[in-house]
Amino acid sequence: MKAIVDCNSFYAACERLFKPALHGKPVVVLSNNDGCIVSRTDEAKALGIKMAGPYYQNKKEIEKNNVAVFSSNYHLYGDLSWRVMETLRILSPHVEVYSVDESFLDLTGIDENKLHEYALFLKQTTELWTGIPVSIGVATSKVLSKVANRLAKNDKIGTQGVMLLQTPEQQMKALQKTPVEDVWGVGAAGSKKLRLFNINTAWELRNMSEEWARKNLGGVVGVRLIKELRGEPCIEMKDPLETKKMIATTRMFGKPVYEVQELREAVATYISRAAEKLRRQSSAAKIISIFVVTNNYSSMYEYKPASSSLYTILPYATSLTNLLIEHAMPLVENLYSKGSKYLKAGVILSGIVPDNAVQFNLFEQPAHQNEKILMTMMDNINFSMRNDVLKFASSGTKRDWKMRQELRSKRFTTRWEELFEVK
DNA sequence: TCTGGGGTCCTAGGACCC
DNA sequence: TCTGGGGTCCTAGGACCC
Numbered sequence: 001m002k003a004i005v006d007c008n009s010f011y012a013a014c015e016r017l018f019k020p021a022l023h024g025k026p027v028v029v030l031s032n033n034d035g036c037i038v039s040r041t042d043e044a045k046a047l048g049i050k051m052a053g054p055y056y057q058n059k060k061e062i063e064k065n066n067v068a069v070f071s072s073n074y075h076l077y078g079d080l081s082w083r084v085m086e087t088l089r090i091l092s093p094h095v096e097v098y099s100v101d102e103s104f105l106d107l108t109g110i111d112e113n114k115l116h117e118y119a120l121f122l123k124q125t126t127e128l129w130t131g132i133p134v135s136i137g138v139a140t141s142k143v144l145s146k147v148a149n150r151l152a153k154n155d156k157i158g159t160q161g162v163m164l165l166q167t168p169e170q171q172m173k174a175l176q177k178t179p180v181e182d183v184w185g186v187g188a189a190g191s192k193k194l195r196l197f198n199i200n201t202a203w204e205l206r207n208m209s210e211e212w213a214r215k216n217l218g219g220v221v222g223v224r225l226i227k228e229l230r231g232e233p234c235i236e237m238k239d240p241l242e243t244k245k246m247i248a249t250t251r252m253f254g255k256p257v258y259e260v261q262e263l264r265e266a267v268a269t270y271i272s273r274a275a276e277k278l279r280r281q282s283s284a285a286k287i288i289s290i291f292v293v294t295n296n297y298s299s300m301y302e303y304k305p306a307s308s309s310l311y312t313i314l315p316y317a318t319s320l321t322n323l324l325i326e327h328a329m330p331l332v333e334n335l336y337s338k339g340s341k342y343l344k345a346g347v348i349l350s351g352i353v354p355d356n357a358v359q360f361n362l363f364e365q366p367a368h369q370n371e372k373i374l375m376t377m378m379d380n381i382n383f384s385m386r387n388d389v390l391k392f393a394s395s396g397t398k399r400d401w402k403m404r405q406e407l408r409s410k411r412f413t414t415r416w417e418e419l420f421e422v423k
Numbered sequence: 424t425c426t427g428g429g430g431t432c433c434t435a436g437g438a439c440c441c
Numbered sequence: 442t443c444t445g446g447g448g449t450c451c452t453a454g455g456a457c458c459c
Contacts, residue, residue: 010459031427038427038459054426072427099430099459187457218456221433248429346428403427 001112001138002233003105003119004145005088005126007081008133008153008161010101011039014080015070017131018412018420026067030055033252033403034071071405079413083130091122096238104142106237112166119162139165142235143228146184147174147202171231175203185225190217206230243281243352249274250346253401256295257342260333263292265396267332268325270347272395275321276379278349284317286351288324290331293344305343310335317353320371321378324349325394 007013011029016022026043030036036052047065049058055069062069081100089095094106110118119136126134135156137149144165151174152163165171181191183202193216199205206229213222224234249270257263267290278285291309310331318324328347378390410418 033425033427035426052426056425102459185457189456219434221456244430246430250428252427344427348429 001107002145003138004149005103007101009041012041014077029070071408073408075411075414087126087129135161140231141228141233178202246350247274247277248348252344254404257401260336266345268394271324274349278319282355283352284319284355285349286317289348291346294340
């Protein structure tokens with residue numbers, strides 16, 4: 001059996017943890033640049049505030065109902081996420097961290113009759129140790145466990161936040177209560193198509209044939225989905241040692257950018273961040289892609305972003321920030337056109353290989369050991385002090401383009417000067 | 424004036440080869 | 442005057458996830 005442990009309204013729960021007065025109150029958290037709503041407590045959901053809705057469109061409703069609003073505070077969420085996952089790792093032998101607020105657990109070996117008790121124990125211990133409420137779904141496949149989790153979340157009182165789908169009857173009832181668009185793996189395009197076929201519930205989808213799924217539901221992806229809905233596991237637990245195959249750092253600018261110098265600074269900064277992520281997993285990258293998003297329409301109200309990108313293949317894979325920046329700058333020059341209004345830029349590193357297995361090109365100098373040591377020192381200092389104390393000059397010093405985060409809470413758990421105070 | 428960021432996997436189609 | 446079939450590899454783009 002597999003379990004999915006999912007934090008309830010994770011970002012909003014993190015904010016509430018340090019503001020007890022907000023318990024039982026509506027809270028929302030905004031995406032970068034205070035753009036969209038990305039987390040809502042049950043009280044905020046009840047007000048009809050939609051997920052991923054633009055903040056400005058909901059502002060009236062939010063103010064009218066006295067909803068507490070926060071900018072994203074990734075230091076705080078990252079640290080609390082680590083505490084939740086570490087708790088699960090202590091309690092359970094095989095944990096796959098799926099996202100910042102979800103983990104799959106392999107429950108193989110646990111007595112079927114004691115699964116419910118065990119899931120309740122997991123939930124209560126996690127909440128006791130971290131203060132973050134979670135819901136748990138348990139079933140034979142990942143997709144079914146997600147179905148169970150959703151139902152547990154929708155009826156926190158009736159289910160105590162835990163739902164198991166063990167018998168065929170339990171599975172049928174759960175699937176009948178689940179609209180197709182709420183099935184893990186069915187997105188906007190898929191659910192639209194399914195509705196045209198008059199398939200409205202997960203149960204109806206489960207009863208379609210594999211041949212039908214192969215033809216109409218994205219080939220092997222559709223077949224796998226149907227099997228998983230029937231309880232046949234096709235999506236296995238992932239190896240926790242797997243490294244990322246692509247590393248991206250992309251951001252909207254706090255305000256539009258027009259000058260090539262600002263674009264260069266932003267890209268150099270994003271490369272620095274992406275290279276840190278690369279070094280953290282002991283990898284090197286061979287391909288750098290840069291993209292920019294413009295909005296060149298003259299009318300003030302027209303929002304038609306257009307994206308363009310360029311990439312370069314390095315002579316050999318590297319994780320050295322200075323080398324990556326050096327190769328990226330000509331791409332920026334080539335992408336830039338004077339007079340354009342830039343909204344966003346991004347860096348994507350790919351062609352990723354383990355750093356100790358880099359194939360050196362016969363005619364190129366391999367990375368110098370000293371530069372590697374410098375990188376490690378920079379990473380350590382930046383990690384302990386945070387806030388990019390050390391950075392390359394090409395990243396700029398004024399950084400007007402940096403994003404807005406006007407409503408950010410304190411970094412209670414990761415900065416000494418912002419620690420939570422108890423009087 | 425304002426609509427996030429970071430990933431994975433799969434497919435279709437072109438280039439190329441024998 | 443004629444112009445196959447099958448295979449692999451790569452890339453771009455779409456769909457999906459949280």
